[in-house]
Amino acid sequence: MTVLNLARLQFGITLTYHFWFVVLTLGLSILLALMETQYIRTGSKSYQVMVKFWGRLFLVNYAVGVVTGLVNEFQFGMNWSEYSRFAGGIFGIPVAFEALTAFFVESVAIGIWVYSWDKISRRAHLAVIWLVAISSNYSAFWILAANSFMQHPVGQIVIRGHAALADLAALAMNPYLYFQYVHTTLAGLVVAGYFVMAVSAYYLLSQAHRETFRRSFKIGLVCALIATNLAVVSGHFYNQYLAYAQPMKLAASEALWETAAPAPFVIFAVINQDDSRNIYQLALPAGLSVLAFNRLDAPVKGMNALQGEYVKLYGPGYYIPAVTTLFWSFRVMVGIGLWLVFLTAINFWYWWKNQLEAHPALLKATIWSLPLPYVAITMGWAMTEMGRQPWLVYGLLLTEKGISPIVPAANVWVSLILYAAVYTCIALAALFIAHKIILGGPGEEPR
Amino acid sequence: MEQKTICLVLVGFLFTGYLVLAGFDYGVGMLLPFIGRSDAERQAIIQTMAPVWEGNQVWLIVAGAVLFAGFPDAYATLLSGLYLPLLLILAALVIRGVAFEFRNKDKIRIWRNFWDWTLFTGSIIPALLWGVAIGCLLTGLPIDGEKQYTGTLKDLFSAYTIITGVLFMLLFLLHGATYLASKLDRRMTGRIKPVGMKLCRVTLGVALLFSLFTYNMAGSGAKIITGVSLLLAVAAIYSVDQKLDDRHPIIKFIFSGLAIAATAAAVFAALFPRIVVSSLNPEWSLDVNNSASNPLALQSLTFAMIIVLPVVLAFEGWKYYIFRARIIIPAAGLASRRLLWEELRARLMELTGCSCKLVATLKKATHSLANQEMEPKVAPRLHAFSPVPALKTSMLRGRKLVTVKPKTKE
Numbered sequence: 001m002t003v004l005n006l007a008r009l010q011f012g013i014t015l016t017y018h019f020w021f022v023v024l025t026l027g028l029s030i031l032l033a034l035m036e037t038q039y040i041r042t043g044s045k046s047y048q049v050m051v052k053f054w055g056r057l058f059l060v061n062y063a064v065g066v067v068t069g070l071v072n073e074f075q076f077g078m079n080w081s082e083y084s085r086f087a088g089g090i091f092g093i094p095v096a097f098e099a100l101t102a103f104f105v106e107s108v109a110i111g112i113w114v115y116s117w118d119k120i121s122r123r124a125h126l127a128v129i130w131l132v133a134i135s136s137n138y139s140a141f142w143i144l145a146a147n148s149f150m151q152h153p154v155g156q157i158v159i160r161g162h163a164a165l166a167d168l169a170a171l172a173m174n175p176y177l178y179f180q181y182v183h184t185t186l187a188g189l190v191v192a193g194y195f196v197m198a199v200s201a202y203y204l205l206s207q208a209h210r211e212t213f214r215r216s217f218k219i220g221l222v223c224a225l226i227a228t229n230l231a232v233v234s235g236h237f238y239n240q241y242l243a244y245a246q247p248m249k250l251a252a253s254e255a256l257w258e259t260a261a262p263a264p265f266v267i268f269a270v271i272n273q274d275d276s277r278n279i280y281q282l283a284l285p286a287g288l289s290v291l292a293f294n295r296l297d298a299p300v301k302g303m304n305a306l307q308g309e310y311v312k313l314y315g316p317g318y319y320i321p322a323v324t325t326l327f328w329s330f331r332v333m334v335g336i337g338l339w340l341v342f343l344t345a346i347n348f349w350y351w352w353k354n355q356l357e358a359h360p361a362l363l364k365a366t367i368w369s370l371p372l373p374y375v376a377i378t379m380g381w382a383m384t385e386m387g388r389q390p391w392l393v394y395g396l397l398l399t400e401k402g403i404s405p406i407v408p409a410a411n412v413w414v415s416l417i418l419y420a421a422v423y424t425c426i427a428l429a430a431l432f433i434a435h436k437i438i439l440g441g442p443g444e445e446p447r
Numbered sequence: 448m449e450q451k452t453i454c455l456v457l458v459g460f461l462f463t464g465y466l467v468l469a470g471f472d473y474g475v476g477m478l479l480p481f482i483g484r485s486d487a488e489r490q491a492i493i494q495t496m497a498p499v500w501e502g503n504q505v506w507l508i509v510a511g512a513v514l515f516a517g518f519p520d521a522y523a524t525l526l527s528g529l530y531l532p533l534l535l536i537l538a539a540l541v542i543r544g545v546a547f548e549f550r551n552k553d554k555i556r557i558w559r560n561f562w563d564w565t566l567f568t569g570s571i572i573p574a575l576l577w578g579v580a581i582g583c584l585l586t587g588l589p590i591d592g593e594k595q596y597t598g599t600l601k602d603l604f605s606a607y608t609i610i611t612g613v614l615f616m617l618l619f620l621l622h623g624a625t626y627l628a629s630k631l632d633r634r635m636t637g638r639i640k641p642v643g644m645k646l647c648r649v650t651l652g653v654a655l656l657f658s659l660f661t662y663n664m665a666g667s668g669a670k671i672i673t674g675v676s677l678l679l680a681v682a683a684i685y686s687v688d689q690k691l692d693d694r695h696p697i698i699k700f701i702f703s704g705l706a707i708a709a710t711a712a713a714v715f716a717a718l719f720p721r722i723v724v725s726s727l728n729p730e731w732s733l734d735v736n737n738s739a740s741n742p743l744a745l746q747s748l749t750f751a752m753i754i755v756l757p758v759v760l761a762f763e764g765w766k767y768y769i770f771r772a773r774i775i776i777p778a779a780g781l782a783s784r785r786l787l788w789e790e791l792r793a794r795l796m797e798l799t800g801c802s803c804k805l806v807a808t809l810k811k812a813t814h815s816l817a818n819q820e821m822e823p824k825v826a827p828r829l830h831a832f833s834p835v836p837a838l839k840t841s842m843l844r845g846r847k848l849v850t851v852k853p854k855t856k857e
Binding site for chain 1: 497498499500501502504505507508509511512513515516517518519520522523524525526527528530531533534537538540541542544545547548549552553594595596597740741743744747748751752755758759762763765766769770
């Protein structure tokens with residue numbers, strides 16, 4: 001493998017891994033804050049037991065998220081030094097703002113929150129968890145602002161081969177950022193909702209700690225009900241925005257090679273990227289036109305036409321991303337999203353009729369659906385980042401120009417293997433511990 | 448002062464803050480297997496760090512991010528050049544971070560020992576390598592006219608960088624020792640004192656050697672500040688030694704922190720206005736002028752830092768105030784002894800349960816054998832199923848049959 005592919009693989013693996021943990025932090029911190037608010041309002045001890053139980057799981061998850069974040073930040077300099085030189089002056093700004101204004105506070109607050117139950121007043125303790133929740137979701141804003149700059153660069157001025165900051169406000173007002181931010185934080189709530197629901201469902205099935213987990217299930221369910229629906233809706237608008245901002249990504253994720261009016265929505269396709277066509281496809285006529293532009297006859301640009309445009313704009317090159325990957329990752333994500341909407345609705349229906357515990361099959365389905373939101377976010381990021389290829393910064397810098405010229409493939413291999421080994425061990429240990437905490441149930445923490 | 452200079456000084460401040468705060472973190476990690484003799488003691492030592500390590504590590508993330516945004520060329524050259532040492536540091540920081548949270552989640556001895564040594568390894572690697580990396584900034588790296596690192600791993604190690612590495616490791620150990628002396632049960636602090644005394648002497652020697660080299664390498668304009676910082680560092684280490692008999696552990700802790708800050712400040716002052724020295728050609732060194740971002744970026748960063756840093760410092764101060772109490776070991780010891788007893792009791796219950804089941808099965812088998820003729824193979828097979836084959840039924844004869852339910856999650 002070339003250094004380029006190794007570095008890309010490494011970034012993909014480490015970032016996805018990091019996000020699996022972070023995404024739960026985003027949503028669960030909000031749920032924890034709500035639970036503790038409930039505890040302060042009602043003064044009921046059982047809410048405190050609940051917060052402590054979920055807090056234990058949260059902390060294990062959070063620790064892995066924190067330490068793996070460091071690796072991602074340093075990777076920009078280690079593997080992507082030319083990218084850092086090119087865009088550090090503008091891409092680094094939101095990264096630095098995130099670290100300074102959000103992460104600083106968050107990491108101090110989390111330490112206080114976990115260990116100060118009997119050391120500070122209850123109100124101060126509540127304020128600290130709200131601080132964690134707000135700062136973690138606020139930190140996502142700046143990190144996504146950095147990512148949005150790569151997707152849709154704004155606010156920059158390119159001088160002597162370096163992208164410099166020209167307009168800070170534009171960077172923070174990037175339209176791409178808002179679609180991405182809303183969709184991502186909602187994904188965090190979906191994951192957190194399902195996490196809470198699945199663990200609670202396990203306890204409802206085993207009929208232990210009923211009261212605690214009925215309450216927990218309710219909180220998870222309400223969260224999931226709101227978040228799954230809104231995530232689907234926001235995803236739809238995000239996709240419509242892609243039709244303007246990144247038509248190539250949209251066309252590739254829909255396997256649309258030729259411009260068409262009306263454009264069909266392809267449900268299933270066998271794609272041959274070498275010949276720039278689909279060998280076989282099953283399509284819904286005019287579906288894509290409606291989805292992308294809300295009109296039956298709207299033309300949607302195909303990849304071949306866009307390739308021609310880009311060659312004129314950016315010079316010779318191949319500007320079509322990996323179509324098969326994009327096409328299927330998008331479908332898996334959407335499929336899971338719709339399944340979760342359906343499953344949440346059913347859960348809600350039976351919960352409303354107070355018959356949840358009479359339907360163990362439903363509870364089991366909820367437990368087994370826990371990996372699905374994780375798969376969906378992985379697919380979503382795969383589509384977002386691989387759909388950006390061959391660009392590192394859309395229209396400004398090609399991915400192949402961003403890697404470190406002085407780092408040999410051997411070094412990248414070594415780091416890839418080392419990270420893979422360490423990350424695997426940590427994931428196994430974290431799963432083992434989470435399993436132990438869940439089976440241990442609420443109550444006093446074992447030392 | 449110019450915008451660039453202010454920003455660079457703030458980056459230096461952030462990195463120094465990281466070294467001071469994470470310094471005792473690493474020191475405690477390195478001391479852990481030697482100071483903590485029992486499991487309870489080790490858990491108590493970890494307990495002193497558990498609420499604060501995340502807040503300490505974040506300083507590195509912030510310093511890195513501000514360097515990235517403010518001085519992208521320095522960031523790119525340094526990180527791609529120091530690839531393998533940084534990789535080791537990062538891997539070490541990853542495993543030590545989770546070790547804090549994972550260690551006490553299981554009672555198995557191997558599990559706990561594993562995370563103890565993970566903490567040790569994860570602390571000693573960054574302690575040594577950060578020093579080497581800082582030393583490299585001053586002795587110079589082979590950086591060419593294109594701002595690219597052209598050397599190999601060997602170029603990072605020289606007498607000076609090794610001295611710097613060892614010095615930082617010793618300073619971190621000392622800082623960790625003073626931290627533990629202020630945080631632990633008084634019964635354990637007695638054990639730390641002799642270690643701290645020896646550490647002080649050695650550190651003082653290495654620091655003097657280091658000062659000699661550093662003062663010589665300082666840029667002509669920065670001799671005074673470098674000299675003053677070095678003197679301060681040596682004086683601080685010396686006062687830790689003197690104060691070891693004192694009854695004010697916090698003051699010792701402040702002095703050991705000051706020693707780290709002054710040492711780092713001396714190197715940064717000796718460097719200024721350079722960020723990384725090029726050993727190939729002084730003209731090719733990366734400095735505050737040729738690697739900074741544009742004024743708007745620097746302005747935004749500086750503005751953000753000036754607003755945020757006081758707030759964060761106050762917040763951190765509050766955190767240390769909340770957790771100011773010493774960790775008392777008897778409580779930890781009792782808790783762990785209670786756990787041990789609980790574990791033993793659970794085993795015993797399990798064993799009794801098994802034997803009761805065995806008795807019941809045997810009884811049933813005898814009954815059925817008496818009532819109807821069965822194949823003779825049944826009885827030995829039942830024996831083979833039992834987890835306690837050695838137990839004789841006669842031992843349990845006369846005892847009331849108790850059915851022990853497996854532990855429910857009530």
